Amino acid sequence: xxxxxxxxxxxxxxxxxxxxxxxLGSVYEGFESFLYTPRTTSAPTLATHIHDAIDSKRAMIIxxxxxxxxxxxxxxxxxxQHWLAAxxxxxxxxxxxxxxxxxxxPKVVVTYLVGLGIEFAVAQVKKEEIQxxxxxxxxxxxxxCPVETPLWMLAxxxxxxxxxxxEVFGGTGYNIVNVALVARxxxxxxxxxxxxxxxxxxxxxxxxxxxPEVADGFTCATPLGQVAASSGQPAELTGIGGHLIxxxxxxxxxxxxxxxxxxxxxxxxGAAILLMSGIGSWRIMLSVxxxxxxxGWIANEFASPLYPASYLxxxxxxxxxxxxxxxxxxxxxxxxxxxxxxxxxxxxxxIGVIAVIIRTYNNGYPEGAMLAVLLMNVFASLxxxxxxxxxxxxRRARLISxxxxx
Amino acid sequence: MRVKLNKGLNLRLAxxxxxxxxxxxxxxxxxxxxxxxxxxxPKLDVKEGVEVKVGTAxxxxxxNPDLCLVSPVSGRVAAIVRGERRKILxxxxxxxxxxxxxxxxxxxxxxxxxxxxxxxxxxxNRPYDIVPDPTLRPRDIFVTAIDSAPLAMPxxxxxxxxxxxxxxxxxxxxxxxxxGLVYVGINDEWPFDFIKDAETITxxxxxxxxxxxxxxxxxxxxNKGDNVWTLDVVTLYKIGKLLSSxxxxxxxxxAVTGPEVxxxxxxxxxxxxxxxxxLAGKLxxxxxxxxxxxxxxLTGSSVGIDGYLRSPYRHVSVxxxxxxxxxxxxxxxxSLSKLSVNQAIPFRRLRKLFSPDARLNGxxxxxxxxxxxxxxxxxxxxxxxxxxxxxxxxxxxxxxxGIYEVAPEDFALCEFVDASKLPIQQIVRDGLDYxxxxxx
Numbered sequence: 148x149x150x151x152x153x154x155x156x157x158x159x160x161x162x163x164x165x166x167x168x169x170x171l172g173s174v175y176e177g178f179e180s181f182l183y184t185p186r187t188t189s190a191p192t193l194a195t196h197i198h199d200a201i202d203s204k205r206a207m208i209i210x211x212x213x214x215x216x217x218x219x220x221x222x223x224x225x226x227x228q229h230w231l232a233a234x235x236x237x238x239x240x241x242x243x244x245x246x247x248x249x250x251x252x253p254k255v256v257v258t259y260l261v262g263l264g265i266e267f268a269v270a271q272v273k274k275e276e277i278q279x280x281x282x283x284x285x286x287x288x289x290x291x292c293p294v295e296t297p298l299w300m301l302a303x304x305x306x307x308x309x310x311x312x313x314e315v316f317g318g319t320g321y322n323i324v325n326v327a328l329v330a331r332x333x334x335x336x337x338x339x340x341x342x343x344x345x346x347x348x349x350x351x352x353x354x355x356x357x358x359p360e361v362a363d364g365f366t367c368a369t370p371l372g373q374v375a376a377s378s379g380q381p382a383e384l385t386g387i388g389g390h391l392i393x394x395x396x397x398x399x400x401x402x403x404x405x406x407x408x409x410x411x412x413x414x415x416x417g418a419a420i421l422l423m424s425g426i427g428s429w430r431i432m433l434s435v436x437x438x439x440x441x442x443g444w445i446a447n448e449f450a451s452p453l454y455p456a457s458y459l460x461x462x463x464x465x466x467x468x469x470x471x472x473x474x475x476x477x478x479x480x481x482x483x484x485x486x487x488x489x490x491x492x493x494x495x496x497x498i499g500v501i502a503v504i505i506r507t508y509n510n511g512y513p514e515g516a517m518l519a520v521l522l523m524n525v526f527a528s529l530x531x532x533x534x535x536x537x538x539x540x541x542r543r544a545r546l547i548s549x550x551x552x553x
Numbered sequence: 554m555r556v557k558l559n560k561g562l563n564l565r566l567a568x569x570x571x572x573x574x575x576x577x578x579x580x581x582x583x584x585x586x587x588x589x590x591x592x593x594x595p596k597l598d599v600k601e602g603v604e605v606k607v608g609t610a611x612x613x614x615x616x617n618p619d620l621c622l623v624s625p626v627s628g629r630v631a632a633i634v635r636g637e638r639r640k641i642l643x644x645x646x647x648x649x650x651x652x653x654x655x656x657x658x659x660x661x662x663x664x665x666x667x668x669x670x671x672x673x674x675x676x677x678n679r680p681y682d683i684v685p686d687p688t689l690r691p692r693d694i695f696v697t698a699i700d701s702a703p704l705a706m707p708x709x710x711x712x713x714x715x716x717x718x719x720x721x722x723x724x725x726x727x728x729x730x731x732x733g734l735v736y737v738g739i740n741d742e743w744p745f746d747f748i749k750d751a752e753t754i755t756x757x758x759x760x761x762x763x764x765x766x767x768x769x770x771x772x773x774x775x776n777k778g779d780n781v782w783t784l785d786v787v788t789l790y791k792i793g794k795l796l797s798s799x800x801x802x803x804x805x806x807x808a809v810t811g812p813e814v815x816x817x818x819x820x821x822x823x824x825x826x827x828x829x830x831x832l833a834g835k836l837x838x839x840x841x842x843x844x845x846x847x848x849x850x851l852t853g854s855s856v857g858i859d860g861y862l863r864s865p866y867r868h869v870s871v872x873x874x875x876x877x878x879x880x881x882x883x884x885x886x887x888s889l890s891k892l893s894v895n896q897a898i899p900f901r902r903l904r905k906l907f908s909p910d911a912r913l914n915g916x917x918x919x920x921x922x923x924x925x926x927x928x929x930x931x932x933x934x935x936x937x938x939x940x941x942x943x944x945x946x947x948x949x950x951x952x953x954x955g956i957y958e959v960a961p962e963d964f965a966l967c968e969f970v971d972a973s974k975l976p977i978q979q980i981v982r983d984g985l986d987y988x989x990x991x992x993x
Contacts, residue, residue: 189911191855192588192854192855196850199894200895202972202974204915205898205972206921208884276917278918280921486937488927491923538935542776542955543953546778
């Protein structure tokens with residue numbers, strides 16, 4: 148790796164203040180610290196002289212790694228749904244994957260270009276190091292959007308989210324709400340026609356000429372969309388072509404839905420990676436699960452034809468839609484989640500409960516996980532505040548009891 | 554009483570001392586560094602060239618003139634080194650090798666005696682972690698007999714075999730300074746009898762169990778308005794010796810440790826000794842830059858080979874500096890040599906001892922991961938929230954979250970585990986200084 152080091156050292160003067168490309172100084176710093184661990188050492192006094200090997204780059208990259216099963220499965224499922232829609236009876240694995248790759252790659256490229264572009268610019272203006280927070284956000288955004296989302300919308304939503312949900316608050320680590328979810332919510336509310344309904348969750352066109360043709364006017368709703376649209380107790384859920392969707396299909400993820408969210412199995416693999424590496428909080432994941440099952444059970448106990456989703460069994464609530472994905476990857480974002488132990492439990496539980504409430508009792512939104520996480524992001528600091536209060540009150544009680552004794 | 558704490562961390566570092574037999578080390582120069590004594594405002598009592606004895610006051614505090622720092626050796630003041638704005642960095646004393654001692658009048662009030670002979674400067678006052686004001690009457694006095702820091706040698710090894718009696722004398726005397734109790738925190742390895750008159754508490758757990766602040770927090774926490782004095786058992790022992798002889802003992806044992814030391818050993822020497830004398834010919838000659846730390850790797854000061862042994866005069870750690878290393882994509886590395894408490898660094902359990910260098914291993918960030926600090930803070934303190942209160946200079950929140958109970962050293966492990974690489978000990982020190990300034 149010596150040549151890379153030599154090259155970096157050679158071009159460095161250009162990027163230093165006064166150099167020809169000093170306007171790109173932050174970009175250079177960003178790439179250098181990406182390639183080589185910074186040589187910065189501890190302060191001489193009043194500092195620990197050794198530091199743990201972990202840094203935030205490591206933490207972020209593990210989240211990206213944990214997202215990969217969902218990502219690859221999303222590629223396969225996109226192809227699979229398209230092949231179904233085209234009425235094919237054989238499903239060649241590599242063709243499906245290639246189709247899915249062609250479908251997602253432009254979106255990933257666009258989000259990263261827009262998001263990182265803004266991050267680089269802001270870092271340069273603030274004369275700071277480029278931070279790696281967008282590494283995760285940039286892959287999350289395409290994964291939680293319907294596959295048919297137009298690229299320009301994705302670009303607008305990413306820009307909005309990065310600027311107004313993150314940079315105005317101070318950048319990575321300071322945001323109140325999850326940046327990727329803000330992008331999703333922005334799309335959902337700004338372009339409702341293109342973001343919901345029956346024709347956005349399955350890729351219908353060919354990708355750069357690759358893949359079979361689909362007949363015009365094709366539509367297929369997601370399972371939750373079908374539930375919400377039914378009147379009274381929902382009929383059997385059907386996939387493209389009218390075949391029944393089994394619980395197994397929903398667990399594996401071979402159902403229409405946002406690119407990366409459909410597979411509960413892959414979310415579980417991701418959860419395992421996050422938990423084994425200690426990056427994700429088991430408290431939050433567990434309490435989201437408990438909250439969703441609890442509220443699903445209540446809703447199911449009092450099932451009413453007025454609210455068709457209340458006929459879903461508690462377990463089905465977890466399999467359909469984005470709840471599993473939200474519980475594993477969105478709710479556990481340490482910056483926007485609760486930071487105290489007890490707070491995490493309350494926060495996760497409420498996310499599970501609210502997600503099912505929105506799904507069940509608001510027929511306008513077939514999916515509630517995203518809104519539930521955003522809502523609880525806002526309340527996270529309040530929950531923490533109350534937990535911190537208990538520590539403060541304990542200390543105050545100690546002081547009072549002591550002064551009374553004297 | 555027995556207190557067991559589970560939170561904390563024992564770092565497995567290479568280069569521990571195995572043989573506690575001391576090797577005598579003599580040097581020509583010794584130094585007193587006022588920066589080692591937070592809260593002490595130095596005013597010089599000597600000029601260059603003046604003859605001093607062991608125990609001669611070299612400087613005193615501007616506010617409490619009784620409070621002195623004394624010479625550890627007899628000889629001649631060789632230099633008074635000043636920094637910016639004429640700040641006194643250190644007073645260097647050239648030893649005459651005779652160790653003639655100043656004798657103190659034992660009839661003085663004890664607080665004044667301790668202040669004048671330089672032993673009170675080894676005490677700290679909670680809150681603020683500063684050298685105490687001898688005119689105050691502390692609520693309690695806490696003595697720690699544990700040094701749980703990485704590579705430290707047991708404090709009991711620094712005491713003579715007759716320590717029990719000497720310590721009892723000292724405890725009896727210290728009791729006259731407080732209306733409360735004198736607590737002594739020991740662990741199961743304590744080789745002596747329990748000290749008479751002291752409230753002895755046995756602590757069990759990983760570092761920072763030896764930090765006196767952690768011991769106080771788990772026994773009788775400091776409230777707003779309290780003043781508690783703290784010291785280590787070595788200082789207690791020296792008080793006992795002073796009370797019987799009227800002279801101070803400036804000799805010390807120093808554990809010279811760390812992965813960059815060829816053969817870690819214990820040096821028998823005098824406080825403030827030159828690093829050169831301790832380390833000449835003892836360092837690995839591998840061409841790598843070295844960081845020479847007076848103290849342990851968590852709370853010590855990097856002094857360099859031309860520096861001097863700094864208070865509390867008992868430990869030297871040498872590690873690689875690491876500013877001459879190129880590590881390609883370190884954030885993705887699966888190397889076995891990475892020291893970490895995180896599961897995100899796999900295979901860290903496969904290795905027994907680690908030789909970390911002084912790199913931060915990452916860039917400075919906002920607090921991102923949550924709950925990291927809690928795992929290494931065995932006290933009822935919420936480190937993250939207290940730090941945020943300090944950073945935002947919110948005095949009400951600092952008080953409410955327990956700033957009076959803490960010292961920078963209690964946060965050393967938080968700083969070690971921090972993925973955001975924040976200068977946490979500095980933040981706490983700044984917070985304590987700010988609070989003291991605002992409230993005085």
